[in-house]
Amino acid sequence: MCELLGMECNVPTDITFSFHGLASRGGKCGPHADGWGLALYEGKLARVFLEPVAAAHSALATFVREHPIKTLLAIAHVRRKTRGGIGLVNTHPFTRELWGRHFVFAHNGTVKRATKLGRFKPIGDTDSESAFCALLAALEHDFKDYPKSAADLANAVAHHAGRIGKGGTFNMLLGDGSQLFARCSTKLHYILRHSPFKKATLADEDVSIDFAAVTTPKDRVAIVATMPLTRDETWTTGEPNTMWVFKAGRLARTLPS
C-alpha cells in the first residue's frame, strides 16, 4: 500500500509542509520506503521528481523541501510495493501527455490489471500504471480534445475510475494541469485551508507552521491525503466510491464513482 498527497490552490503555493509530513511516512514514521515521487505542475506541464528509495532518507527529497517550488497543482506519493518490483519504472506518480497537456496519476490500493489501454502502454509492471493507461484511453475515446465542459470531464473521470476500480481498491489522484480529481475507494481525506489561516502541526512529527504568516487573505489551498497529515486541524473523511474535484482551492464537485 502507499500514501497519496495532492494539493490544488488558487495562488502558487509550496507543498513543503505537507510533503515533509508525507516523506516522514516514507521510511521513518511509516513503512512506505519503496519509492517516492512528486509532480509539480507549471501550466499544462508537470515536472516530476522520482526516486525508488525511501523519501525519509533521500537527499533529493530533502533538496526539494529546502528549495520549495510554488505551484497551483501537485501530486505526491510514497510507495510500499504490492504489485511490481522496486524500481523507477514502478514509482508513482505516472505521467502521460493527452490533448497537449500532462496528466499525472497516483494510486493507493490494488486493482485487477486493466486490459483496454488504447495507445497508452505501461512502461513498468504495476497494476497502477495499467489502470492509469486504461483511464486515459477511456477519456481519449470519449473526447477528441480537452473537454470544454468541466462537468463532462469530471463525470467521465468518475465513471471510468469507478469502472476500473470495481472489485479492487482504487484510491487515486489525477491531475490535468487545471484541477485535481480525487477518488476515494476506501481511505482518503481532505482539508480546505483559507482565511483566517491558523497554525498546524504535523501528525507524525513536532513540526508546525503558522499559515497566517505565509499566506494572503485571498489564498485558498485544498490538500488531499490518504490519512490526515496534521493533528490539530479537522479533515473531512471520504465516502467510499466518491470522487472529489478540486479547482482553485475549492471543492468544486462531489460525484459518485
Next chain:
Amino acid sequence: MCELLGMECNVPTDITFSFHGLASRGGKCGPHADGWGLALYEGKLARVFLEPVAAAHSALATFVREHPIKTLLAIAHVRRKTRGGIGLVNTHPFTRELWGRHFVFAHNGTVKRATKLGRFKPIGDTDSESAFCALLAALEHDFKDYPKSAADLANAVAHHAGRIGKGGTFNMLLGDGSQLFARCSTKLHYILRHSPFKKATLADEDVSIDFAAVTTPKDRVAIVATMPLTRDETWTTGEPNTMWVFKAGRLARTLPS
C-alpha cells in the same frame, strides 16, 4: 540556439563531468541561459530534471552534479530561446511514451513547424517539440511495436529526421532507452572513451578528471555534444546530414539523414 549533450555507455556511468562543462555554457561561459534539462534513463524510463533558468546559476543543477546518478543513457540541453518563450513547457529535453518506453528528444537549431503530429500533441510552443511529435508519429506509423531490427529503426529515424529537418537546422539527439540517435545538421561532435583511459580537461573551465581512476578496462562511453567539451581530447566532427547511432558505448551506425 542551444547546446546538446548526450551520453551512451556499456556500464552505468555518471554524466557529472560533461554536464559540468555543458552547464557552464548555460549562462556563465556561454549565452544559453534560458533553461536547462537533463534526462537520465533507468531501463525504459527516463527521469527528467528541467528548469527554465540558467544552468550555471541553478541550485538544482548543482545538486544533480553533487549527487551523481549513474545511467547508461542521458540527454542534456542548455537553451537560448529562438522560437517559443521562456518556460518549463518549452524546456528541452522533451519526453513521450511510445511502445511502452520513454523517448527523449533535444534539438539545436530552428525548423519549419511540423504538421503531421499524429496523436502526439505539443504541450509548449517550440518548433522543437512539434518536430519531436512529428518524428514519433512517423515512427508509430511505420512500426506497430518497438522494432526487433535495430537497423530498421535506425533507418526510419534517419529518414524521418532528414525529412523533418529539411530546409531548417535540425541537430538533434533522440534516446529510446537502449540507444542514442544523434543527427548532425550543421554542428555536432562525438568522442568514444575506452581503455586506456586518460585525463581530460573541460574546454571552458580549469576542471580536469582522470578517467583511468573512475573506470574499469571494459568501460566504454560515447559522448556527443554540439561543441567539444574538452580541450585535450580529439573529437570527431559530424558531417552535415548524417546520423550516428550509439549503442553500448560504440558507434554502431553512421547513416545519411
